[in-house]
Amino acid sequence: MSAENSATGAGTGTAPDPGGAPAGLPPLHCLRLLEPGPPRLAALPTGTPVWLVSRHPDVRQVLTDPRLGRAPLYAPDAPPVTRAPNLLDDPTALLNIDGVEHQRLRRTVQRAFTPRAIARWRPWVASVVEGLLDELIDRGSPADIVAGYTRPLPIAVISRLMGLDLLDSKRLEHWSDHALATTAYSARAIRTAIDEFADFGAGVIAERRAAPGDDLVSSLLAAAADTPGITEKQLVTLVIGLVVAGHETTMTSLGNALVYLLGDGRDAWRQLASDEQSAAAATEQLLRAVPLGDADVMPGLLRRAIEDVEIGGVRIPAGSVVAAHVAAANTDASVFTGDLLTELFSPLAAPSYTFGAGPHHCLGAWLARMELELALHRLARRLPALRLAAPEEAVEWRRGLLTRSPQRLEVAW
Incomplete structure (x- = not known):
């Protein structure tokens, strides 16, 4: 996931595992989004006032203006x-x-x-895609494409990049779901999972220090050794954060893209199979137009003003929490004049902010794009008759997390 996606509320009681999530929710491409307009006051689930910023140029200002930062959200006087x-x-x-x-x-x-x-990495990622498709086809139709494709692909890629080829995917799924939970688990369960994940990250770091390899963790440690001021805790958090971010956004985006492409966007499937350039254009539009989660869970990328700042003609007082409402900005009708049905294979009219902007722009944006391009193009080419095996209304969703995507997605061909 983009490292910027901010938690806006998390439950403290015990709740069901996301695997038991109900069906019946609208797909994310069907959500009714906040109408772009001047900054307006709302409240986070904690009760903290928040300025919602929704117009495309205003969101860019929030994400790039040095008077609006992430660190002030954790100052001693910061509201929850x-x-x-x-x-x-x-x-x-x-x-x-x-x-x-x-x-x-x-x-x-x-x-x-x-x-x-x-x-x-493109040739190797393409080979991973083809291998997963071989296995999916061999197992036969119908199939759960989440278990067979959208989840294992990004896990395989980030595991290889970080030299974690023996990582248990079920254990990673457990840690990631807890680390990004809002209401799915109790606070105690979340803390336990994060602590276990941190222990794992510390162990990986110790192994790479003892025996460096040709992987991201080893290069990270080498760079950190030449950079004063980086703490061990920061290194551990960076390692486990990269593991989560390296697969979560791609898994979420790919699953939600398939809900659209095998439903409302079914007419685009043949062109998606035609060439990688079409898939690249479609990837950009899907990343722009399909949110990663529900607005009541994730209203935007949070910042806090260190001084008074004017945004879109509205004065935001120093100390205020501001949410850059990316989903609204990405569909601002004054900038983006078409919808997915008409614009899927067109160049973006303006930058998308799904991966943020400015100093905190998501490090893994290019990796996620490349995985999505290859995954969509090769899937459409290999399975031109792919279809949903059940109506959209029957999709089981991962819930209670910062992101929402299919828990299962039954397909046939």
């Missing part, structure tokens, strides 16, 4: 923005520090995620 533990809420983590300190920590890992670096 979450109601339970969350992996993204560590004040010392890359996501939550600003300025020179943020750039110093970010430089230790960003070289691995440049477009040129990601392009070198």
